[in-house]
Amino acid sequence: MATMQYDKLLTKVRNLSPEERDVLDSPYTIPNELYAALRSVLHDVGGQPDTPQPYFLKEEEDWEMNAYLTSECLAWRGAWNSEMRRRRENDLGATEYFGLPYYARWITGAAKALVDEKLITVDELSAKIDEIRERLEAKKK
Amino acid sequence: MSTRHDGHGHGEAPGEFQIATKVSEFEILELAVRELAIEKGLFSAEDHRKFAEWADGIGPHGGSKLVAKAWVDPEFKQRLLADGTKACLEVGIDWLQPTGSGTPSDYTFFYVLENTPKLHNVIVCTLCSCYPRPVLGMSPDWYRTPNYRRRMVRRPREVLAEFGLHLPEDVELRVHDSNQKSRFMVMPMRPEGTEGWSEKQLAEIVTRDTMIGVALPAPNRKSDTKTETLVSGGRRR
Numbered sequence: 302m303a304t305m306q307y308d309k310l311l312t313k314v315r316n317l318s319p320e321e322r323d324v325l326d327s328p329y330t331i332p333n334e335l336y337a338a339l340r341s342v343l344h345d346v347g348g349q350p351d352t353p354q355p356y357f358l359k360e361e362e363d364w365e366m367n368a369y370l371t372s373e374c375l376a377w378r379g380a381w382n383s384e385m386r387r388r389r390e391n392d393l394g395a396t397e398y399f400g401l402p403y404y405a406r407w408i409t410g411a412a413k414a415l416v417d418e419k420l421i422t423v424d425e426l427s428a429k430i431d432e433i434r435e436r437l438e439a440k441k442k
Numbered sequence: 443m444s445t446r447h448d449g450h451g452h453g454e455a456p457g458e459f460q461i462a463t464k465v466s467e468f469e470i471l472e473l474a475v476r477e478l479a480i481e482k483g484l485f486s487a488e489d490h491r492k493f494a495e496w497a498d499g500i501g502p503h504g505g506s507k508l509v510a511k512a513w514v515d516p517e518f519k520q521r522l523l524a525d526g527t528k529a530c531l532e533v534g535i536d537w538l539q540p541t542g543s544g545t546p547s548d549y550t551f552f553y554v555l556e557n558t559p560k561l562h563n564v565i566v567c568t569l570c571s572c573y574p575r576p577v578l579g580m581s582p583d584w585y586r587t588p589n590y591r592r593r594m595v596r597r598p599r600e601v602l603a604e605f606g607l608h609l610p611e612d613v614e615l616r617v618h619d620s621n622q623k624s625r626f627m628v629m630p631m632r633p634e635g636t637e638g639w640s641e642k643q644l645a646e647i648v649t650r651d652t653m654i655g656v657a658l659p660a661p662n663r664k665s666d667t668k669t670e671t672l673v674s675g676g677r678r679r
Binding site for chain 2: 345409421437438
């Protein structure tokens, strides 16, 4: 991240969400219809209008299968359960929910759950991430 | 709309993709979570290995066996329609595996939906990606796309047509929305031209897509080849 230019990153983030819309910026009051719309949950996509797209078969990456297995093992031994997993995914927010690949949603949710449940700390997680990145990069050289 | 299917969203060259670069951030995150979990004793490496072994063994072949057996054995068919989970045991599929109390995500009611000349069934999960893993294995990626989830409940006939399945108008179409408590699988009709076939032969034409409901079995149809395959980094094969 240190080498990534901030402006470039900012542009990318801005492009993730459309700007041609009514900007909501904590209004003093809102119409009931808007309140109802705001209460709809983002994962409830059934019936939303959309256009045809090609449906591809995609081979599972190793990390994807492992994200599934790790999430299931965490639930098997009680660190969380499948309802918490789904809730984690659904609560990622629209940008991440639609922006991340399917299993990235799972493993992102798992990491956040373990931190929130105080089963691991943020420091432990970032130290482990650094350690693994170093290990994998050394292996690929 | 998402551009994840073609893998070339936002004008990026394929080389910029997360999973195509030297080290995947998702791979790192998964390893970090797993290793920390094992170090903290949240689960064991043996648990992970055991679950992986189970996951390796599941696949559409499980469902194919159920359907083929039901085609040749009317009494089994009745048992399967009456209690899907229980009937699965007869072909060696135990919904309590691999933990003894099922998988955390699939320990649910299981219903088999019978197609008839006047009724066609198809499954979806609009809220997430619920899928009968113990009998069909891992879901195909397209099943989990927001696009399929959005459109299957609104314009099912159009979506089926995109899969190459054109249903006559007088055939009723029922879309079953799976959820955390209920999983479904379609039992297609046995096609003509399969008279005298063995159970094993029949199972070969009961492909995954025919049990999701986006295709029909045919004597010469042994694989779901309609969709293109994406390999690592979102590239097309």
